[in-house]
Amino acid sequence: METFASLYEGFAVALTWQNLLLALLGCFLGTMMGALPGLGPANGVAILIPLAFTFGLSAIAALILLTSVYYGAMYGGRISSILLNIPGDEPAMMTCLDGYPMAQAGRAGEALALSGVASFVGAFFATWGLVFLAPLLVQIALLFGPGEYFVLYTLAFATLGGIAATNQAKSAFAAALGIGIAMIGVDTQTGVQRFTFGEVHLYDGIDFLIAIVGLFALSEVFVFLEHRGQNDSADEGKMKIGRVTPSLSVLRYCTPAMIRSTVLGFISGVLPGAGASLGSFLAYSVEKQVSDPRSETFGKGDPRGVAAPEAGNNAASGGALVPMLALGVPGSGTTAVLLAVLLTLNIQPGPLLFQNNPDVVWGLIAALFIGNFMLLALNIPMVGIFTRVLLVPTHILMPVVAMIAFIGIYSITGSTFELTMMVLFGALGWVLRKLDVPLVPIILGILLGNEMEVNLRRAMTISNGEWTTLFDSWLAIILWTIAIVGFVLPIFLGKRVKRKMKEAEEEGPLSD
Amino acid sequence: MMSDRVLGGVGLALAVFYAWAATIIPEPFSSDAIGPDGFPMIIALVLGLSSIYFVVKPDPEPKWPALNRLAEIGCALLVMFGYAQVLPILGFVFSTVIITAYLTWRLGAGPLTALLNGVGTSVGLFVLFELIFGLSLADGPLGF
Structure with missing residues (x-):
């Protein structure tokens, strides 16, 4: 019952006018960013971090704002999937498959409403999962020593590519690149300069926000410049929306699908290396197997095919918060960006966070609950506003995004x-995106590199330089096993999973 | 094929450079078991090994854009680079009008739309961030 008491305290923190307003603002901005193709949750949160920081918001207020953006973006991704057949963000890819055909059949409003409810169900129950699972994980994490932490970080990098990774060498390369960048600056243990070559600006290291905003938001501008004029043929959003209320019968019809998908999505969110994209993919394919084994209705506008991936991806985004908060180890790109939020605010996530700053953790969780209800309200009656956002042309939008990125970084550093x-x-x-080198391990490397090194050196100091200390506890051995399996398995399975995902896409309306 | 090999070559050079840079880290007064250069050495090793893998087993060639598009990206890069340099001199509003108009134009808008979006974005963001939220953006000769 301690959990409920903590949660109650959390609501006391979150339910102030300022925090409610920030949550609303975050949900709104998030949904908008999710809806816009090319501006996913990671981008959206990334460009807002420096701003939230310079506005001088308190840690909890900034956190509420930015996690609301995160949840909002997960909701918003579906809008352009359904209306334009272009996923607003990667996890919303599967929603295209049945969402767009529903829209073509004049049921766009129904699909939007249904997916809104499905998003709510997924996110709401995943937040409950977070409430119960995170404290349990904290209990385990309290047993970790520096050696185990080092292995845990290794595990995070090893599994980050996910089961669908096609080239693990590129993930490893990216991780090493990120960690290598993190090493630049003063060594915290001994105070000597490393890799600075006498450049004063490098003494404090490279701020991870600069890397994140550059790698995510600015590279997106270059991608748009590269593809200008190629994707302009979208249907201009002229789709008739129709009724934006889900009928009870359809909801009842889709309930089993939502429940199954929520569970699946949550699990794949918690597990390392899966994340929201795999959550929605799994939810959709399992639902198809269960409800429509002979492929008669799925892919042709079956409402269950809209509900399943949306519940799955939103449940996964809630689940992904579990390892991020309890262990300090994010499992996906967007949660890596949320980790950056915490680090910017000088909050080190992990088991100690639950002990030392319970107000932050539980305030945040309470804010997620509140945000969910706000999002449901924003996404059903007011979905029309967001569909209009889709009409803003890219050439107006991307420069504004780039400028906000510049303002954010300038406001925290003030330097050319x-x-x-x-x-x-x-x-x-x-360039790295072109070469298929994943960017998320770079970000995670920059974020976690120093912690990883500190833990390794601490473990080594304790053991007097004996490397076997990294293998001498059961926990460490289990973590090593998961890390190795997680790294090696995709080498054999990655191509197959990727092909399956591709096939699912091509069977669907994306091919036309 | 070729692109991955180049990546591998560059990565390998980077790894060697990184390892060398780790060896010239000054000796601290009191050191721990692995010292400030131990972990970077491991990183250089991972970087090097994965780079060798790219050279030996490269992925299929990615689709590079045509030369004119590459030039397009290069120009945008130069403009952004220039923006960073002139920001403290020209101030936020003027620099931002120029870069936003340029990007809008290059992303496919007509010159008039581009100019309007440049002015609108610049003034809008200035009002929002400097006047309403009170951030201090770069000041130019006229104070904005």
Whole structure:
């Protein structure tokens, strides 16, 4: 019952006018960013971090704002999937399959409403899962010593590529690149300069926000420049929306699908290396197997095919918060960005966070509950506003996004050097995306690199330089096993899973 | 094929450079078991090994854009680079009008729309962030 008491305290923190207003603002901005193709949750949160920081919001207020953006973006991704057949973000890809045919059949409003409810169900129950599972995980995490932490970080990097990774060498390369960047600056243990080559601006290291905003947001601008004029043929959102209330019978019809998908999504969110995209993919394919084994209705506008992936992806985004908060180890790109939020606010997530700053954790969780209800309200009656956002052309939108990125970084650093560095990260991000090198391990490397090293060196100091200390507890051995399996398995399975995902896409309306 | 090999070559050079840079980290007065250069060495090793893998087993060639599009991206890069340099001199409003108009134009709008979006974005963001939220954006000769 301690959990409920904590949760109650959390609501006391979250239910102030300022925090409610921030949650509402975050939900609104998030849904908008999710809806816009090319501006996913990671981007959206990334460009807002420096701003939230410079506005001088308190830790909990900033956290509420940005996690509301995160949840909102997960809701919003479906809008353009359904109306334009272009996923607003990657996890919303599967929603295209049945959402767009429903829209073509004149049931766009129904699909939007249904997916809104499904998103709510997924996110709401996943937040409950977070409430119960995170404290349990904290109990385990309290047993971790520095050696185990080092292995845990290794595990995070090893599994980050996920089961659908096709080239693990590229994930490893990206992780090493990120950790290597993190090493730049003063060594916290001994105080000597590393890799600074006498450049004063590098003494404090490279701010991870610069890297994140550059790699994610600016590289997106370059991608748009590259593809200008190629994707302009979208249907201009002229789709008739129709009735935006879900009928009770359809809801009842889809309830089993939502429940199954929520469970699946939550699990794949919690597990390392899965994340929201796999959550929605699994939810959709399992639902198809269960409800429509002979593929008669799925892919042709079956409402269950809309409800399943949406419940799945939103449940996964809730589940992904469990390892992020309890262990300090994010399992996906967007949660890595949320980790950046915490680190910017000088909050080190992990078991100690639950003990030392319970107000932050539970206030945040309470805010997620509140945000969910706000999102449901925003997404059903007011979905029309967001559909209009889709009509804003990219050439107006992307420059504004780029400028907000510049303002954010300038406001925290005030220097030309850092802006230049951000531009370079943008270009680097574009090249690496072309070469299929994942960007998330780079970000995670920059975020976790120093912690990883500190834990390794602490473990080594305790053991007097004996490397076997990294293998001498059961916990460490279990973590090593998961790390190795997680790294090796995709080498054999990755191509197959990827092909399956591709096939699912091509069977659907995306191929036309 | 070729792109991955180049990536591998660059990565390998980076790994060697990184390892060398780790060896010249000054010796601290009091050190721990692995010292400030131990972990970076491991990182250089991972970087090097994965780079060798790219050279030996490259992925299929990605679809690079045509030369004119590459130039397009290069120009945008230069403009952003220039923006960072002139921001403290020209101030936020003027610099932002120029870069936003440029990007809008290059992303496919007509010149007039581009100019309008440049002015609108710049003034709008200035009002929002400097006047309403009180951030201090770069000041130019006229104070904005």
